[in-house]
Amino acid sequence: MNPAALIPTPDTLQVPWGWFQVLLLLTLFLHIILMNVMLGSGVIALVNLFRAGGEPTPLARDISKKLPFAIAFTVNFGIAPLLFVQVLYGNFLYASSVLMANFWLLIVAFLIIGYYLAYILDYRFDTLHNSRVPIIGLAVASLLTIGFLMSNNFTLMQRPEAWTRYFDRPTGLLLNLSDPTLIPRYLHFMVAAIAVGGLSLALLGEWRVRRGDPGAAAAVRSGCNWFAYATIVNFGIGFWFFGVLPRQVHDLSHFSGVLIAVLLVVAIILGAFSVIYSLQARVMPTLYTVLAAIFVMLLVRDLVRVAYLRPYFSLADLEVVPQYSPLLLFLVIFVAGLALIGWMARLAWRAVTAGEVRS
Numbered sequence: 438m439n440p441a442a443l444i445p446t447p448d449t450l451q452v453p454w455g456w457f458q459v460l461l462l463l464t465l466f467l468h469i470i471l472m473n474v475m476l477g478s479g480v481i482a483l484v485n486l487f488r489a490g491g492e493p494t495p496l497a498r499d500i501s502k503k504l505p506f507a508i509a510f511t512v513n514f515g516i517a518p519l520l521f522v523q524v525l526y527g528n529f530l531y532a533s534s535v536l537m538a539n540f541w542l543l544i545v546a547f548l549i550i551g552y553y554l555a556y557i558l559d560y561r562f563d564t565l566h567n568s569r570v571p572i573i574g575l576a577v578a579s580l581l582t583i584g585f586l587m588s589n590n591f592t593l594m595q596r597p598e599a600w601t602r603y604f605d606r607p608t609g610l611l612l613n614l615s616d617p618t619l620i621p622r623y624l625h626f627m628v629a630a631i632a633v634g635g636l637s638l639a640l641l642g643e644w645r646v647r648r649g650d651p652g653a654a655a656a657v658r659s660g661c662n663w664f665a666y667a668t669i670v671n672f673g674i675g676f677w678f679f680g681v682l683p684r685q686v687h688d689l690s691h692f693s694g695v696l697i698a699v700l701l702v703v704a705i706i707l708g709a710f711s712v713i714y715s716l717q718a719r720v721m722p723t724l725y726t727v728l729a730a731i732f733v734m735l736l737v738r739d740l741v742r743v744a745y746l747r748p749y750f751s752l753a754d755l756e757v758v759p760q761y762s763p764l765l766l767f768l769v770i771f772v773a774g775l776a777l778i779g780w781m782a783r784l785a786w787r788a789v790t791a792g793e794v795r796s
């Protein structure tokens with residue numbers, strides 16, 4: 438069967454696709470950074486508690502207070518890119534979501550489990566005794582599972598040739614496990630999350646040092662080490678990932694292939710600098726270089742999707758029926774929403790640092 442016959446006809450757009458593409462990239466960037474802080478700091482708290490034999494440690498207590506906030510922000514900042522990716526690639530994403538429908542819907546259940554456990558850890562940290570490690574372990578496992586399901590859907594959507602399996606198993610239980618890129622791609626995201634989680638702890642440590650707490654210098658060093666070593670490992674995973682991408686992605690006869698190659702080199706250089714800075718415990722230069730590296734990597738990720746879908750579809754094919762007012766209204770509300778969230782985050786941060794809030 439010709440897989441192209443399975444791709445639904447796309448809806449029309451109200452404004453040219455570039456608008457949605459820029460908004461997708463910007464909002465996905467925020468989602469991925471927050472996801473990294475949430476997941477990475479969760480993993481670090483788990484390792485820290487495990488090493489301490491489950492005894493309460495200041496680092497794990499600190500992280501457990503902030504984890505519910507981090508989950509809430511990650512989820513909320515996931516909604517905007519979900520809307521934009523559906524506008525641009527709905528005919529692919531809806532199809533793959535249906536193929537893995539049971540798993541896709543399970544994300545909500547895993548989210549509730551992870552969120553609930555994070556709250557238990559926050560509220561009962563000091564009285565949990567032996568159950569601290571299993572509770573944070575289960576919370577982290579739920580979040581890791583969500584990430585795995587995300588990677589499954591966002592790789593399955595770009596492989597219509599894999600969709601024909603539906604006719605053998607019309608159960609809504611198809612994952613993308615036969616794709617050689619799935620595991621390295623997933624690991625690339627998760628190890629990056631550990632690195633950025635470490636960096637977020639280093640940032641917090643640096644902020645405390647500046648406020649006159651010399652004891653926090655150890656947190657800066659430890660967070661930077663997490664960042665540096667996880668990123669070094671991620672260079673290896675990144676090369677593995679690149680090696681298993683199909684030929685059309687590496688194809689330098691297409692402009693997107695050239696752009697992917699150039700952007701990858703830029704991202705690798707930025708990544709290398711971030712490792713050097715973090716080994717010197719220079720937190721702010723590490724932050725700037727890694728944020729730039731992540732943004733460039735997300736551009737590459739999008740171009741890889743364009744290359745995958747080239748035999749079937751191009752964004753330029755999407756028909757535009759001009760209607761600018763919804764976009765304008767969206768932009769106004771989006772900016773106001775960001776300002777409101779910034780204000781809430783400032784309040785929450787003040788309350789957390791003053792030790793007042795039980796989220």
Ligand code: HEM
Nearest residue numbers: 472511512515516518519522580583584587588591622626
């Ligand atoms: C809280 C746990 C979550 C984790 C650990 C997580 C993790 C991830 C990861 C790893 C990716 C990249 C997948 C890949 O390309 O291989 C991703 C992408 C994405 N996530 Fe999440 N996510 C979470 C929650 C959410 C939620 C609740 C939403 C929506 C409401 C969401 C929306 C998205 C979207 C739209 C993309 C990709 C957009 C695109 O392909 O351009 N995420 N997420």
